[in-house]
Amino acid sequence: MRLEKCWFCSSTIYPGHGIQFVRNDAKIFRFCRSKCHKNFKMKRNPRKVKWTKAYRRLHGKDMTQDSTFEFERKRNRPERYDRNVTEQTLKAIPIITKARHERLKKHISDRQKPGKKKELERDNKELEQDINMLPKKLISNEASAEKTKVKVKVKVVQQQTEDRMEE
Amino acid sequence: MGGKCPHRKVKKRRLSHKTARRGKFLLKADDAVYEELVKLADHGKDAEAKELPVDEDLPGMGQFYCLHCDRYFASESVKDEHYRSKRHKKRVKVMSGPAPHTQLDADLAAGMGMPDNGLKLMSM
Structure with missing residues (x-):
């Protein structure tokens, strides 16, 4: 016994259910219920009908x-x-x-x-738009703090090349 | 094609929905047309390149055929006119898009894996 899947909505078709359509080029279309059969006859595309599995999968719902x-x-x-x-x-x-x-x-x-990404984006936007609402002292302090940062040279350990040699 | 009635004088009976529907079943389905186009493209041929057998019953002896719309035309000029139509252009756009829905797509969407055909019995 093989449990086939509906051509339109991808649900399982149990024995004794649904209807089967064989086109004149011998292709078989199985439908779980008359709803799916009718939608097929209307030439609807399952990828564009929201309640089908094909749509849900394509749009990241499942x-x-x-x-x-x-x-x-x-x-x-x-x-x-x-x-x-x-x-x-x-x-x-x-x-x-x-x-x-x-x-x-x-x-x-x-x-x-x-x-979380969206939240961060929203916060950044808000900061950009409403930065004037902050007291001016705070902003100037932040700016000065940024300026006082001094670049420090840091030695880079070259591990990658050694790894490659080992390989 | 068409749904014209013989008694065109009566305003109510100008169109017959029954005959209009009849043509729908004679048309090739989307996936069949798509397959044909893909087959031609694999051989490196254009949609125009298909050889057409002479058929008395078809319009224009079956020589003027639009592969995308699965329609025969009476002459070259009519065919060209069809190529310029909105309906044809829409159809071409659909056919150049993603492949039509198949049973395999339905199975995959239902959470099944790819069909397992086992080992190949003979090496080609």
């Missing part, structure tokens, strides 16, 4: 790279049945699913956090 993505894949080759392997696989499935869900949750919460 995880794109994760080690858990390596497990589920189409395997187009015969595999000798091994009872132990099957047992282990069945045990591993819920653990991996759990790990993936947790990572996805983290990804989404990270995404929704205001970026």
Whole structure:
């Protein structure tokens, strides 16, 4: 039994669900529900429809790279049945699913956090715009402090060249 | 193409949506056209270079064909006019963009890895 993915929204299609369209060049399109089928018939591009997985992945809404993505894949080759392997696989499935869900949750919460970079940018802008609001004494002090800084020569240890020699 | 009705005098019945829809199914799909274009580009050919078989049933004996829009025209001049049209230009822009969505894209988006075909059985 193969659980196929919907052409439009990438959800899993379980047996007895959805509809399949075979085009006259023998290409198969599977749809999980009539919603996806109708959207296909309207010639909509899944990359431009916001509720599809293709859109979410393309726009950084979902995880794109994760080690858990390596497990589920189409395997187009015969595999000798091994009872132990099957047992282990069945045990591993819920653990991996759990790990993936947790990572996805983290990804989404990270995404929704205001970026630290953005915060810094905003602060810098504010400083630039409203520097006049500070008392003049402070600014002049800062400027003078900067001026008094003296350049000091520092010896640079050349480690890199030695490393290269070793290689 | 088109949705013209025989009884054009009646104002209400000037366009038939049924016949207008019929042409839609005869057109080649986006990904098929894209594949054809990529194939031609791989051979280092232009979109124009494809040899066209003579077909009596098609307009202009099937000699004036627009690959991007999958349409046949009656003559060279009509084809050139089509090339200047907005519709064609839009289509060319779409076709020169990223590859259309495929089942593989859908699988990857669902969190599957690349298909595993195992070892190659024969070395080429």
